[in-house]
Amino acid sequence: MSDYAATHMRVLRRVRRRRGYCADCGIAQSETYVCADCREKREFAKVQREQKRLEQGLCLECGKHPIDWINISHAFKCSDCSKGVIIRKLKNNEITNKLLYDLMVKHQCTTMQLAEYVGCSQRAVERWLFEGSQPQLFNALEVCHYFGVEIDEVFPQVVRQILA
Ligand SMILES: [Zn+2]
Numbered sequence: 594m595s596d597y598a599a600t601h602m603r604v605l606r607r608v609r610r611r612r613g614y615c616a617d618c619g620i621a622q623s624e625t626y627v628c629a630d631c632r633e634k635r636e637f638a639k640v641q642r643e644q645k646r647l648e649q650g651l652c653l654e655c656g657k658h659p660i661d662w663i664n665i666s667h668a669f670k671c672s673d674c675s676k677g678v679i680i681r682k683l684k685n686n687e688i689t690n691k692l693l694y695d696l697m698v699k700h701q702c703t704t705m706q707l708a709e710y711v712g713c714s715q716r717a718v719e720r721w722l723f724e725g726s727q728p729q730l731f732n733a734l735e736v737c738h739y740f741g742v743e744i745d746e747v748f749p750q751v752v753r754q755i756l757a
């Protein structure tokens with residue numbers, strides 16, 4: 594959109610709102626900024642936009658920079674958009690379970706999502722990824738179920754412990 598068109602659009606929205614109409618369509622009367630129909634359209638567009646960004650590996654917030662996978666706990670954002678959040682800066686060689694890490698990247702699964710599925714804390718998932726700690730058998734099985742992999746692929750140490 595050109596600068597002129599953008600300004601025109603802004604003015605138009607303001608006029609619509611002042612008259613009590615939806616800022617998007619200008620047809621429906623609305624107490625809120627946009628009417629219910631247009632809100633639904635906006636939501637749908639947002640989901641589509643995010644889906645596309647995710648497929649391209651781009652930050653869901655700005656859509657400009659690649660997702661910072663080292664900080665996957667921060668929900669698919671680039672390092673810029675994660676700023677202000679306390680981030681544990683990690684170098685690649687600090688990943689202690691590379692197989693689990695790769696699975697999470699491949700399935701675009703955040704530490705938050707995995708923790709929710711397994712029913713453990715997000716901190717626990719971080720410990721498996723970055724601190725070399727091993728999950729309990731039940732949790733390890735849940736992780737494997739999530740990704741559709743065998744336990745000895747991802748947590749060979751857990752298996753070794755059982756066999757010991
Ligand atoms: Zn509308």
Ligand SMILES: [Zn+2]
Pocket residue numbers: 652653654655656657658670671672673674
């Ligand atoms: Zn961003």
